[in-house]
Amino acid sequence: MTSSNSTQLLPLQILWDCLRQQSLLRSPFFPVFFSLTIYLSCCLPYVCLDILCSQLTLIQRFKIQPQSQVSWLYRHFHREHHFYRATFSLTTENSSIWEMLSLSFFTTLNPALLDCHPLTEMLFYITNIYLSVEAHSGYEFPWSPHRLVPFGLYGGAQHHDLHHLKFKVNYAPYFTHWDRLFGTLQGKCTQRRARKLSLKGS
Template sequence: MSGRNSSELQVLCSSGQLLLQPLWDRLRTWEALVQSPFFPVIFAIITYLGICLPFVVLDFLYPWVPALRRYKIHPDFSPSARELLTCLGQTLYQHLVFVFPVTLLHWLCSPALLPPEAPEMLQLLRDVLLCLLLFDAEFFVWHVLHHKVPWLYRTFHKVHHQNSSLFALATQHMSLWELFSLGFFDMVNVTLLRCHPLTVLTFHVVNIWLSVEDHSGYDFPWSTHRLVPFGWYGGVAHHDLHHSQFNCNFAPYFTHWDKILGTLRPAPPPAWCCSCGGCPSNSGVLCDSHLNQKKHS
């Protein structure tokens, strides 16, 4: 029986690898670019701006599309062109002037080697999840320290809290120390887990997407935290509470560390989730239907 289970697992893993192999073979046709020191910075900037773009478009449409108000955490706030350009300029400046030289140094010390085989699908999914969990724990500790130690907050983390109302391009509005800290956590995790290069790229895309979504200022019915069961994932309203109240919800993604240390503060439900629209976003006031649900839960 165990031999049969083992053979079935091998077939499943092989099929998972075959599923990713065409994609990996296509990426390897651009091997010269992927192995160059320019690729990590180009990939990071294009991925970040590409994920921010839909939310930036929504911010431009917001004044003329009243229907968007029900999905906005702060309905009366829309970032100005100056705020958007300031955050965009800082991101490009830091990546080109500081991140690229560090990437070049890392490339000189250990040039990237691309294996011929793609990773197995289950292995890729497992490693991406482990990287997210490790990053979540590391940044939680870093984040708590930079809020509890006044000098660390004033010197390094205060920059990120200059925008109390969130928008997508504010995601990487941070000090250089914070940017390098997050990059260091990413690099250490994929190295410790010996992740396949395709897994590394996938993790970076997922990590950037989750970060931007958490800072977007929009809470949609299809937002990631609504797709993850049991309240395990915080989401945009969860992170918005951290920016407005400072002393709660320190973990970037998951909720278990805040639950363990008593710093979790649940966000109120958005107005669109009930027919009356009577739960003002971030007010902490529930409409009658939600009060009745809470009584009977």
């Protein structure tokens, strides 16, 4: 890096220097406020779609579920998250205290281990929250993020919805490589059969 490059500040650094002076960022409540604001902002469009879904056929065609024996780890950590078998955006953070603590720990550990810039951490959290909300939204749109990743490597809402229907498949919340490796990946045709069975049972 030349001296002329080192004297020029990057735009993100300038933004961070301005933000760092704000008293809100120094508040101990900022992380909670930030996370809650991002989470509710990501949920709002899907909550509006849920409200409109019963009246607009255009939205109904994108809805994944029109109606809506396990290990100790599931019983003590993850069962509460599966209280709703039909996913919707507000169920994203519906989890036990132990699951929430472990997820929060590993979510904050990754950027800390990589020694990321604070704005990069914030971008990581925003992306993580958005992808979680989208995976639980219950909608399969043509512009959904999983369509951007080739070869079915990213699961998306339909992938995670099947996990909520059957529990023992599609464990990975985003990427599908672990499910492929361990034989727990199931696709759309399995989901259609499971949905038909659940509709017959109701």
